[in-house]
Amino acid sequence: MREQILKACFDLFARQGIRKTSVEDLVASAGVARATFYSYVPSKEEAALAYLKHLYRSWANALEMSVAARGEGPQALLGVLDAAETLCGKDSEGGPHASLVRVLAEFGPADPLGRASIELSARLTAHIAELADAAGLSQPGEFAKDYRLLLDGVILSFAEDSPRAMHDAGILAEALIRHHLAPKEVRA
Incomplete structure (x- = not known):
């Protein structure tokens, strides 16, 4: 029952934002009585923190799968953009709000909630750094920070319904990957 209630919360938070979603909205969306809601989810803030953790897990899983689907080596990191499109693109469930x-x-x-968002964002950046390190990039931490800037811009472009967002981001991501290739790989 808790998972059903939280899923309803997650869907509303993704569509409306957390602040705009009232407890009444959450109760109605979950299809449970208010007392039932509070017996499984003590507060809206707890539901919001669970939502943030859910977003983090969704991103971490999508990053792993999308990078793996691209194969091996530095170019596999273009899969990070695939993950962004899967989670935040026009045809995704959460859209740019995820x-x-x-x-x-x-x-x-x-x-x-802002502090939790910062902490989980830092964990995602560290995850991207691990993927970059495994792909043989130099300065994987710096690469990950730069890539996060690019990702945040892509998400904003999705919100603006930019038709060129993925194309332009792909070009920038390739340049970023080339910039962070280890010197021996650049010469090859």
């Missing part, structure tokens, strides 16, 4: 950055923008860094 973003930890959106939650940070909603609440700011001083709010517990």
Whole structure:
């Protein structure tokens, strides 16, 4: 029952944002009585924190699968963009709202939800750095920070319904990958 309630919460948070979603909206979407809702989810804030963790897991899983689907080597990192399109693109369930950055923008860094968003975003950046290291890139931490900037821009472009978002991001990602290739690979 808790999972059913949280799924209803996640769907509304992705579509409307956390602030705009009332407890009444959550109860109605879950199709349960208010008392039942509170017996499984003590507060809207707890549901929102669960949503952030869900977003993180969704991103981490999508990154792994998308990079693996691209094969091996540095060019496999283009799969990071595939993950963004899967999670935030026009045809995705969450659309551009399935973003930890959106939650940070909603609440700011001083709010517990904003701080949780920052922490989980940092974990995603570290995950990208691990993928970059495995692909043989130099300075994987710096690469990951740069790639996160690109990803956040892509997500914003999805929200603006930019038809060129993925094409332009692909060109920039390839340049970023080339920039971070280890010197011996650049000469080859």
